[in-house]
Amino acid sequence: MxxxxxxxxxxxxxxxxxxxxxxxxxxxxxxxxxxxxxxxxxxxxxxxxxxxxxxxxxxxxxxxxxxxxxxxxxxxxxxxxxxxxxxxxxxxxxxxxxxxxxxxxxxxxxxxxxxxxxxxxxxxxxxxxxxxxxxxxxxxxxxxxxxxxxxxxxxxxEPAFKWRGAMLDVCRHFFPVEFVKKYIDFLAAYKLNTFHWHLTDDQGWRIAIKKYPKLTQISAFRKETLLGAQQTLKTPADFKYDGQPYGGFYTQEQIKEVVAYAQKRYITVVPEIEMPGHSVAILAAYPELACKPGTYEVWTKWGVNEEIVCPTEPTFRFFEDVLTEVAALFPGKYIHIGGDEAPKTRWKESPAVQEIMKRENITDVEKVQGWFNRRIETFLASKGKKLIGWDEILEAGIPASATIMSWRGEKAGIEAAKHGNDVVMSPSGYLYIDAGQNPVPHSPNEPLMICCYLPLDKIYNYNPLPKELTAEEQKHILGPQANMWTEYITTPEKVEYMLFPRLLAVSEVAWMPAARKSYADFLPRMSKQFARLDAQKIKYRVPEPVGLDSTSLVKQDGRAVFTLRSLVPGAQIRYTLDGKMPDETTELYTKPLAVPLDNRLTVRAITIAPNGRKSPPAELLVK
CATH class of the missing domain: 3.30.379.10 (Chitobiase/beta-hexosaminidase domain 2-like)
Incomplete structure (x- = not known):
């Protein structure tokens, strides 16, 4: 609030x-x-x-x-x-x-x-x-x-918002219990209070359900994993796989262990059980829940799969059984049902769905998902739980008692708050911290990542309270949440690299009123945190030097003059003017750097932290 x-x-x-x-x-x-x-x-x-x-x-x-x-x-x-x-x-x-x-x-x-x-x-x-x-x-x-x-x-x-969240996707890549606890520690250290645990998706089902053992025998494992960045692949021949079976799941005892660990640190765990989309892993184990008969496999690609569960009575029984066990494991009031990216290709073709539409007087197949969600919400309410879902659930119609997580920008969140629904603001353009940290797409100096460029200042300057809302409507904004999707984040070390120092910016978005935030004041305070991250052996991304950009250069006497600084106390800045990658042996920056403007050259500079770890390069073509 x-x-x-x-x-x-x-x-x-x-x-x-x-x-x-x-x-x-x-x-x-x-x-x-x-x-x-x-x-x-x-x-x-x-x-x-x-x-x-x-x-x-x-x-x-x-x-x-x-x-x-x-x-x-x-x-x-x-x-x-x-x-x-x-x-x-x-x-x-x-x-x-x-x-x-x-x-x-x-x-x-x-x-x-x-x-x-x-x-x-x-x-x-x-x-x-x-x-x-x-x-x-x-x-x-x-x-x-x-x-x-x-x-x-x-x-x-005291905090500005009730909901101060961060999500970890363990479906695309699986992370052991010890690292999940460590992730919770990261959140707790910076006063976040909600851990959104994305437990099921097309690429793997990660939670043991006693009534449906095939979910962990079959759905928890895929036969192989795609190599490279899927968004750059143009033809079927471009798709290559590693040929290695991959998977894992958490037992119910492990789930209880993580929940208890989080509770002790005053963090609520919100489980996500995706429905009706992102469900092909379910169909791999229980194909009878599909609209179209066939054999299904746990998916080896990323993105959106048109194979989803059919909204029939067996499917409702399945999810009610699953949610019964989930509700018993997670004492928090929210259960996340996903609800995003659910293509209706198979529903349009299904006689069973056509019969549902006729019986329920539904004229648009997209609205069938709203009917599906309302049944699930009623069931969750019977278990004392509250439904939360991605913002697509708003399109099919939801009651005011449901909560939405606005990820496709703020528009849906604004609409929902005006409608009287509670909202968690999680827009991908500001809070998807699996996005790149380098303005060069697919930079060779960064690990493989999904897309885009999300710099630290853009996260920090985000205000979860849209100006389009009145003060009364803003009360429906529970708070912000950052999301860590893991299509290309394969190890705990890569999670830490993507998380830090951006989590520090997220913490101030969630804890401080927007009117009191100042990015210029934040940076020196953030700098003092690196020694703490080092003490915990966190593999954070070392920030590149500040000041090597077109807006910072000063032109004097036919030269471009740059004044560089490091955000890491005690660090060195090393640079090159010949286009090569700086390292420990290249020139040490000690004073403002002046380069001629009469010929094209590439200036590159890196930070070398006291622990020896290096930043990606900051670089600028001077011409």
């Missing part, structure tokens, strides 16, 4: 009352820039001071409530890599860190105070205590030290 500034006033009022005892200590210390703390996402209200509090190697945490004890146990895990030993205590006076509960207007809001009395995190419940703890962690050193100095701060914070 959009932030209410009256609530901010109330929070700050609570903060002021609760901190009277600490005012003298804080007043004795000079105030410093909150920007210098490097916090991501930036808290709502921050006061920072030059004085510091020293956390010892042995830390006592006061935690009286169940939520506080849960957060304390997580702090114990998160502080261990810094060489800290955490013990829980019921003696508030003896604790260096106190986790306190108090009534607050936003259940996810928190207050964080560090002064000579130690660290105090106050929130209404576990999620706020957890987010306050994540902020505290960002104030600590990234490496193990005998004692850790924490700057004096007073922070009052």
């Amino acid at each position: 959009p932030f209410n500034f009256l609530l901010t006033t109330r929070i700050l009022g609570l903060l002021t009352v609760g901190l009277l005892a600490s005012q003298p200590a804080l007043a004795q210390s000079a105030e410093i820039s909150a920007q210098s703390l490097g916090l991501v996402p930036l808290p709502r209200e921050v006061k920072a001071y030059a004085a510091t509090y020293t956390l010892p190697q042995q830390i006592s945490v006061y935690a009286a409530s169940p939520d506080a004890r849960n957060v304390a146990s997580l702090l114990k895990e998160m502080l261990a890599p810094l060489g800290k030993t955490v013990t829980l205590t019921t003696n508030s006076q003896a604790a260096q860190i106190k986790l306190l509960t108090a009534a607050m207007p936003n259940s996810e809001g928190y207050q964080l105070v560090v002064d000579k009395a130690g660290v105090r995190i106050t929130a209404a419940g576990g999620s706020g205590l957890f987010y306050g703890s994540q902020t505290l962690l960002q104030l600590l050193p990234t490496k193990s030290t005998a004692s850790a100095r924490v700057p004096y701060v007073r922070i009052a914070d």
